[in-house]
Amino acid sequence: MNTFTLKGTFLDTPAPDTLRVREGYLLCENGLCAGFSETAPAGVEVLDYTGKIITPGLVDLHLHAPQYSYCGTAMDLELLDWLQQYTYPEEAHYADPAYARLGYSYFVRDLKNSATTRACIFATLHTDATLELMHQLRGAGLSAFVGKLGMDRNSPDSYREPSAAAGLAETRRWLDTCRAENTLHAGPVRPMITPRFTPSTSDEYMRGLGELAREYNVPAQSHLSENPGEIAWVAELCPGTKFYGESYSRYGLFGGGVPTVMAHCIYSPDDEAALMKQNRVMIAHCPTSNENVIAGIAPAAHYLRGGWRVGLGSDVAGGQTLDLFTVMATAVQVSKLRWRYIDQSEKPLTMVEALYMATVGGGDFWADFGEKVGLFEDGYAFDALVLDDDPLKNMRAFSAAERLERYAYLGKGKLTAKFAAGEKLL
Amino acid sequence: MNTFTLKGTFLDTPAPDTLRVREGYLLCENGLCAGFSETAPAGVEVLDYTGKIITPGLVDLHLHAPQYSYCGTAMDLELLDWLQQYTYPEEAHYADPAYARLGYSYFVRDLKNSATTRACIFATLHTDATLELMHQLRGAGLSAFVGKLGMDRNSPDSYREPSAAAGLAETRRWLDTCRAENTLHAGPVRPMITPRFTPSTSDEYMRGLGELAREYNVPAQSHLSENPGEIAWVAELCPGTKFYGESYSRYGLFGGGVPTVMAHCIYSPDDEAALMKQNRVMIAHCPTSNENVIAGIAPAAHYLRGGWRVGLGSDVAGGQTLDLFTVMATAVQVSKLRWRYIDQSEKPLTMVEALYMATVGGGDFWADFGEKVGLFEDGYAFDALVLDDDPLKNMRAFSAAERLERYAYLGKGKLTAKFAAGEKLL
The missing domain is CATH 2.30.40.10 (Urease, subunit C, domain 1)
Incomplete structure (x- = not known):
């Protein structure tokens, strides 16, 4: 060096x-x-x-590499319809290794040219394409945690794993490959357990992912409390839970022993937020995406000032840009609308707070692995x-x-x- | 040609x-x-x-040329404090011809390099600096209506005209100079009567400006219903009026015979909005500024689909950028937050609607003067x-x-x- x-x-x-x-x-x-x-x-x-x-360097705590291909388009639907109509059909293409190689080459080229130095990234459910992405990121000199997605329900046949058991076997194959490549716990690009979100991941699959996270000692990431329709659906799918986050926490995928990033947290009720704080769950605040997919405005100022761990995410391609400076400005802007329309007890974010979130705020996730960022x-x-x-x-x-x-x-x-x-x- | x-x-x-x-x-x-x-x-x-x-070409229906010097800074206050602390002290510098020449040279250079081809622009209260701006805009090949501001109350001594009579005399001198330069009704850069906003313009001054608009046959522009604090203040200042817009309309500065642009219109009550439609007042929707100065989200989709005339404004330097493409994207984004939090009866704006507002929507103001845009x-x-x-x-x-x-x-x-x-x- x-x-x-x-x-x-x-x-x-x-x-x-x-x-x-x-x-x-x-x-x-x-x-x-x-x-x-x-x-x-x-x-x-x-x-x-x-x-x-x-x-x-800026830290992007949440983004979807395969969605980069349609970044800045498809801006007319709410989350659940947006996933079905735009996202799943595109991500399904990554079954093809040539498509994945090409698609990820554009993503990695532009991420390298962006202000981002570190990221937590969702790939697709395909093991080999996920490994391809990890190799390309390493080649570009970027630091990242990358997730092969776990998805065994509520998406089209063409983009769903056939069963929890099959998905868990693939996840194990992926982690074993990382171990063989010596990236499980070392090097700049490492794996991260990634149930897409509760609606796409059955209880059995989620339980198995929790077990794998502990067995292999790797962190986890997912989505949380992004959209009212999604939250109502999770309550239906998980009748025993008191809040959305419990669909992860009951399987050990909500901080505590397994360092975890949860994206969005716009509508987290008090008990969910309390558990996030207690378990040191890292919140990825994604203000551009939360506008574009018509989700809302997360209480990021409240989280930041109240002692939660919080960083920023571009959430490409719900977010329209990889540029975290734009995300910083948008975080400040929407916090003003939140003050105006939702909660005048919490002053808007400042640009200094936005820089904090985009650097040491999100970078603190690496502290869970002994790196200061x-x-x-x-x-x-x-x-x-x-x-x-x-x-x-x-x-x-x-x-x-x-x-x-x-x-x-x-x-x-x-x-x-x-x-x-x-x-x-x- | x-x-x-x-x-x-x-x-x-x-x-x-x-x-x-x-x-x-x-x-x-x-x-x-x-x-x-x-x-x-x-x-x-x-x-x-x-x-x-x-x-x-894109049409910027509302922006402040002298504020360009601090564009992208001073983003921490609501409108009325923002004016007192940042805006008035900066605009006061334009009393100095050398300062005005230099400041406007940066503004005109960057406006020329931007996507904007036509604009309605606020200058300062200084006649000579306003003429300087008009000359520079003409030299750059841009089309614009430009306003010398009318301000005789509620700003610091250093940036206020000494009386309504003095302000009206200066306004007349300005219009006479335009007539002498043959720009009163001809050429790409023309004058526009511009009371800054009701809190800064006394009844006597406003009445006189209405008379000058008719005498010289020139259009008008001002601000309307931008911020709750401002609206409450106008109600105090104008006890006889039923709504903010009446503080202009009672002096003939609200469309009808005098083509008028009103910026913002975020909180316009039904009777104000009805008069805007009846009088064909042109609405300048300024979504970036409305975030930054913590104003709110105007019902632009409602206006556009309901038959009002509406275009976009960058509102520099409340807005952080001259780039109307950014303003278009922001218009769509905040309309989604408006749908989410304020009014689910009106679907969010589309990018096509945003382009319409930024081109033929705002361009329609020139139709009042026989130009198709x-x-x-x-x-x-x-x-x-x-x-x-x-x-x-x-x-x-x-x-x-x-x-x-x-x-x-x-x-x-x-x-x-x-x-x-x-x-x-x-």
């Missing part, structure tokens, strides 16, 4: 309400941040980005973005905080350089 | 729910569309954009955008409608060429 220093204006968020701005040099050693100084360390190569602002502090992964806001120049001089705000809101800046775990990707 | 044809894939909206897609050649003569054909007209220069999608039909102004979506390429082939959708949602395409009234600006 390289040893070098970056020079520029560094912005990070040691706390949700604190933007730290420092001019100087950040040393990288062995892929980690190894000291910040105001003068250049002697004898080390300097990558000079004087005048540019530099943020930690999301700050420019010693021992943290050297994930960094050099942002060129020259195209946004105006007559006025802007502070570093304002430059970040403009970069996120205006969408016309350029990502000049990108480092992930000390490797220069762009 | 040039005679030439454009070749490409043309998209326009003859009705709000109709996207027309045509491959072929559009002839420009004397700045107007002069015939569409599937084969090249003989003997005319062809600008060949085969493979590119081409839309009408917003369609690729004979006699319409030759305003056209050539959109390069090559950077958005994916494995899948997209229809023209999907390409438009992706261009608007993804924000990473490029404006390859731009024509305004037959003149090539980019």
Whole structure:
């Protein structure tokens, strides 16, 4: 691994309400941040980005790689109809290895070119296509947890596993392959148990996935309380449960011993939210998707300020873009509408809080695996973005905080350089 | 004026729910569309954009040129505090001709580089700076109505006219200068009577502005029913009125004889909305601004489908961007949240409806002055955008409608060429 220093204006968020701005040099050693100084360390190569602002790499806690092919289209339906009409037919194509290879090559190319350095990603139910995606991500130098989906009910025959037993056998084959490739617990790209969501995963399948998560010691992810119709359906499907999250928690797939990311959590009742906090479930807040699929506005400010763990997700292709800066701006914007129409007891999010969620907030998921992510502090992964806001120049001089705000809101800046775990990707 | 044809894939909206897609050649003569054909007209220069999608130029019905200097910042306050803390101090600088010249040069440069071909623009209360803006816009080849603001109350001394009489005298001086420059009723850049909004314009001043609008035969613009606090304040300031709009209509500044644009109209009660329809007031729907300044979500779908005249506004710098494609996408997104949380009787807007509002919807304001704007039909102004979506390429082939959708949602395409009234600006 390289040893070098970056020079520029560094912005990070040691706390949700604190933007730290420092001019100087950040040393990288062995892929980690190894000291910040105001003068250049002697004898080390300097990558000079004087005048540019530099943020930690952004963490996308929730997105669907196979949906990238129709990103920015199919924006006219609510979740459940959207899945049946657009999503399942597209994801079914990934049974074909050539299709998967091509589709994922576009996704990985554009993710590499984006502001994202780490992600938690849904693949499809196909084991081999999921492995293909993992290989491509590793080849691109990105860090990710990736899930082969578990789906044995309520989707078309062409895109459903024939039984829980068959699905569990495939999941085991996938995890065994990861073990053979030494990616089960090591390396930047690792597997993550992924029941798609309760309506698509039977009790037997969910129980088996919980057992596999513990047997193989891998984390989990799924969807939670995204849409009123979905929530009512889960209540029908799981008559013994008090809330949606219990359909996961009763099988050990809701934090606690198994680190878990749950996407959305828009309509979580108090007892569900309490269990999320107790079990340290990581919330993936996906504001662009929650608009597009007509879901709603999650109480992200409440979660963030109330001690829940929360990061951001692009949720491509419910979300229209991989660009987490756009997602940050949208998180602030919709939190204002939530204040206006739903809950005036919680002030809207700030851009600093949005940056926190997109960096150390979501990055904290990696802490469950011994990695520090999301700050420019010693021992943290050297994930960094050099942002060129020259195209946004105006007559006025802007502070570093304002430059970040403009970069996120205006969408016309350029990502000049990108480092992930000390490797220069762009 | 040039005679030439454009070749490409043309998209326009003859009705709000109709996207027309045509491959072929559009002839420009004397700045107007002069015939569409599937084969090249003989003997005319062809600008060949085969493979590119081409839309009408976009119409920005509401924005504030002097606020462009802080675009994308100052996103933490509601309207009335935002005006006092950020807006008035910045606009006050435009008393200085050098400051105005420089500030407007950035604005005009970026407006020219944007998708906007026509606009209704608020300047400041300064006559000379307003004339400067008009000159720069004309020099850039853009079409616009521009307003010197009328403000004689409720702002700091440094940014308020000393009396209604003084303000009216300045307004008259401004209109007389326009007459002398032959821009009062001719040319692409013309004046528009502009009381900032009722809280900033006394009854006496408002009455005088109504008289000047009729005397000089010029249109009008202002703000309406944007924020609950503002509306309550107007009710206090104007005890005789039944609704906010009456504070304009009682002085003849609410459509009817004086063509009028009113921005926002988020909380318009039924009687106000009925008068807007009756008087053919043009509504400027500004969804990005309405999020950022924590205003709310206007019932744009209801207006559009119910027979009101409605276009889109960027409302820079309440809105964070000049890019009306972003405003189109946001209009669709927030209409979904409105459906979810406020009114399930009105389906969300579609991207086709958003394009309609951004082109012929807002363009219809020019019909009040004998110009046809917003369609690729004979006699319409030759305003056209050539959109390069090559950077958005994916494995899948997209229809023209999907390409438009992706261009608007993804924000990473490029404006390859731009024509305004037959003149090539980019």
